[in-house]
Amino acid sequence: MGDAKMPRKIAPGIHMVGGPDLTDPRDCLCYLVAGASARVLVDCGAGPSAPALLELAMAAGGDPPTHLLITHAHIDHAGGAAEIRRRTGCRIVLHQAEAEVMATGDDTRSAADWYGLSLEPAPPDQALEGDGAIDLGQGQELAILHTPGHTPGSLVAWCLAGGQKVLFGQDVHGPFAPAFGSDIAAWRGSIARMMELEADILAEGHYGVFRPAGEVRSFLREQLAINSA
Ligand SMILES: [Zn+2]
Numbered sequence: 001m002g003d004a005k006m007p008r009k010i011a012p013g014i015h016m017v018g019g020p021d022l023t024d025p026r027d028c029l030c031y032l033v034a035g036a037s038a039r040v041l042v043d044c045g046a047g048p049s050a051p052a053l054l055e056l057a058m059a060a061g062g063d064p065p066t067h068l069l070i071t072h073a074h075i076d077h078a079g080g081a082a083e084i085r086r087r088t089g090c091r092i093v094l095h096q097a098e099a100e101v102m103a104t105g106d107d108t109r110s111a112a113d114w115y116g117l118s119l120e121p122a123p124p125d126q127a128l129e130g131d132g133a134i135d136l137g138q139g140q141e142l143a144i145l146h147t148p149g150h151t152p153g154s155l156v157a158w159c160l161a162g163g164q165k166v167l168f169g170q171d172v173h174g175p176f177a178p179a180f181g182s183d184i185a186a187w188r189g190s191i192a193r194m195m196e197l198e199a200d201i202l203a204e205g206h207y208g209v210f211r212p213a214g215e216v217r218s219f220l221r222e223q224l225a226i227n228s229a
Helices: 050-061 079-088 096-106 184-196 213-225
Strands: 008-011 014-016 029-036 039-042 068-070 091-095 126-130 130-139 140-146 155-161 166-171 199-206
Touching: 008 166, 008 199, 014 050, 029 050, 029 155, 039 050, 050 079, 068 079, 091 096, 096 126, 140 184, 155 184, 166 184, 184 213, 199 213
Parallel strands: 039 068, 068 091, 091 126, 166 199
Antiparallel strands: 008 014, 014 029, 029 039, 130 140, 140 155, 155 166
């Protein structure tokens, strides 16, 4: 027992497998979605924690991740990508607008500089031009929405688990900066799309897990209010 780290169950087949309390203070919150035929890791931390994160993902999913969905190319979300692909052979999926930062290991646009880290280049196996989906098997899928705002190629994803709609919304709260290519007007549209989903659970990248649906709605509304001044 002691301080042994365990994946944290969020819903059937869905666990938190990385984050400041679980893997490294520099990591975003990372999630594993385990379906019948695919296991999707949603973001992968800043890099140094990749082996620990993978261990938790294996504990949660039984087998290695088949896909790594990068919600955007900031180091705290994407730093472990190259190492995790090397160890598992998983497919890296992201939006086309983040592909160059990942392929070149751009330490400025990935904010790696700010963390005192370096982004190991990891060209994607699949670069989406808009929305997309990952087949989880047995008629289930992880739907992917292009939600620009924080960065041009920011993505969110959602799936059904135990009859509940779970939304993975990383850095939904921003922050917004010219160096990130942020676009507040686009972000408002992206928040509107997220609200339309009426998710029961929001698994956020830094703020934790929100539920039920009313709490998800409140959080999204609050972000709109904070950023409308
Ligand atoms: Zn970010």
